[in-house]
Amino acid sequence: METEFMSIAAPLLENPMVAGLSQYPHHRGKTRLDHVKEVAELSFHWGKRLSLDCRAIVRGALLHDLFFYDWLHEGPRLHGFRHHNIALRNALQVTKLTEKEADIIKKHMWPLTLMPPRYPESLVVCLVDTFCSARDYVRNRV
Ligand SMILES: [Fe+2]
Numbered sequence: 001m002e003t004e005f006m007s008i009a010a011p012l013l014e015n016p017m018v019a020g021l022s023q024y025p026h027h028r029g030k031t032r033l034d035h036v037k038e039v040a041e042l043s044f045h046w047g048k049r050l051s052l053d054c055r056a057i058v059r060g061a062l063l064h065d066l067f068f069y070d071w072l073h074e075g076p077r078l079h080g081f082r083h084h085n086i087a088l089r090n091a092l093q094v095t096k097l098t099e100k101e102a103d104i105i106k107k108h109m110w111p112l113t114l115m116p117p118r119y120p121e122s123l124v125v126c127l128v129d130t131f132c133s134a135r136d137y138v139r140n141r142v
């Protein structure tokens with residue numbers, strides 16, 4: 001399972017734009033690269049259990065927060081409502097995306113983005129992202 005994950009993830013992780021996420025803090029004590037990898041791994045796990053398109057899940061998850069600013073201190077106003085579109089634009093500079101992969105990135109902040117996820121894969125990444133983010137904050141509070 002780990003081999004399959006890495007064969008999908010490696011080409012993106014080797015890309016300089018994606019690797020550059022290691023320079024940005026995301027949630028307390030974690031870089032954005034840590035975060036997207038964590039979301040990709042857990043989403044892959046659920047994708048396998050639910051027999052979904054794991055290639056789209058891993059690629060979409062690795063690219064879902066592809067933006068280059070410290071969102072707590074800089075970047076556009078209303079970051080939460082806007083960064084999915086920024087990430088999608090940046091992701092298209094990294095690789096070609098299928099419709100499903102684009103939907104995963106575009107809808108990962110649902111329900112903030114009013115349009116709901118179109119594919120089960122998008123819903124999995126959206127829920128796992130919310131779970132991982134919440135866990136980071138709860139853990140850091142203890
Ligand atoms: Fe995000």
Ligand SMILES: [Fe+2]
Nearest residue numbers: 035064065129
């Ligand atoms: Fe995220």
